[in-house]
Amino acid sequence: AQSVTQPDIHITVSEGASLELRCNYSYGATPYLFWYVQSPGQGLQLLLKYFSGDTLVQGIKGFEAEFKRSQSSFNLRKPSVHWSDAAEYFCAVGEGRSARQLTFGSGTQLTVLP
Amino acid sequence: DAMVIQNPRYQVTQFGKPVTLSCSQTLNHNVMYWYQQKSSQAPKLLFHYYDKDFNNEADTPDNFQSRRPNTSFCFLDIRSPGLGDAAMYLCATSRGGLAVQETQYFGPGTRLLVL
Numbered sequence A: 001a002q003s004v005t006q007p008d009i010h011i012t013v014s015e016g017a018s019l020e021l022r023c024n025y026s027y028g029a030t031p032y033l034f035w036y037v038q039s040p041g042q043g044l045q046l047l048l049k050y051f052s053g054d055t056l057v058q059g060i061k062g063f064e065a066e067f068k069r070s071q072s073s074f075n076l077r078k079p080s081v082h083w084s085d086a087a088e089y090f091c092a093v094g095e096g097r098s099a100r101q102l103t104f105g106s107g108t109q110l111t112v113l114p
Numbered sequence B: 001d002a003m004v005i006q007n008p009r010y011q012v013t014q015f016g017k018p019v020t021l022s023c024s025q026t027l028n029h030n031v032m033y034w035y036q037q038k039s040s041q042a043p044k045l046l047f048h049y050y051d052k053d054f055n056n057e058a059d060t061p062d063n064f065q066s067r068r069p070n071t072s073f074c075f076l077d078i079r080s081p082g083l084g085d086a087a088m089y090l091c092a093t094s095r096g097g098l099a100v101q102e103t104q105y106f107g108p109g110t111r112l113l114v115l
Helices: none
Strands: A001-004 A010-014 A020-021 A023-025 A032-038 A044-050 A056-059 A064-068 A073-078 A087-095 A103-104 A108-111 B004-007 B010-013 B021-027 B033-035 B042-051 B053-056 B064-067 B073-078 B089-092 B110-115
Touching: A001 A087, A001 A103, A010 A020, A020 B021, A023 A073, A023 B053, A032 A064, A032 B053, A044 A056, A044 A064, A044 A073, A044 A103, A056 B033, A073 A087, A103 B042, B010 B021, B021 B089, B021 B110, B033 B073, B042 B064
Parallel strands: A010 A108, B010 B110
Antiparallel strands: A001 A023, A020 A073, A032 A044, A032 A087, A056 A064, A064 A073, A087 A103, A087 A108, B004 B021, B021 B073, B033 B042, B033 B089, B042 B053, B064 B073, B089 B110
16 A cells, blocks of 8 residues: 655745755655645645656646655755745655555644744 | 535544534546545555545444545544544545546645544
8 A cells, every 4th residue: 555754744944045855755656746835725736747757747826746666755845935835745655557546644844933 | 626525624523422524526527536635644545536436444343434425525524523523524425427537626724623
């Protein structure tokens, strides 16, 4: 069975600092990987996704993620964090050919200090 | 704008009183999903519809049912809500059809409170 681990429950960074959120997955076949962001009381917004091809994926809001098969990782990065980035971030892996069944990690809560 | 809409955003019900949550979409997607997200936890898939075909997750309690009368609408029915069913319920859609790898688009969620 597939699984997703987000080792950091909570991360605090200062505005303008760089950010890296970790995600490790366990899946036997080619993984389809996603990062979603959730603001308080809101639904999930897709930041970026990886299906195949270039292992460095660009997303919205200045985020990028790098797929590293050898490390079973899909870490999310942003060079300069803005206060509006404070939210909860979920990594997910899609199962099967269509990636229709998503398994989510437990999330990382990001706090941004002024 | 095309989107996934959930109504109401907040729902209060009484212990054991049936409740229905609503989801609609203007994306004309074939697949609609319902997730349950408890506080500080990851979303958990309850079931999904591919067109009219219903797909239940093995561990979804029988207390949870769903209806999809047409492409645009999908309902989540909780027949006898318990205190443990208090959660955020998220609806999502994906294109389906010939798409090989699909992306799910989420609505804003309905927060259910059970008294």
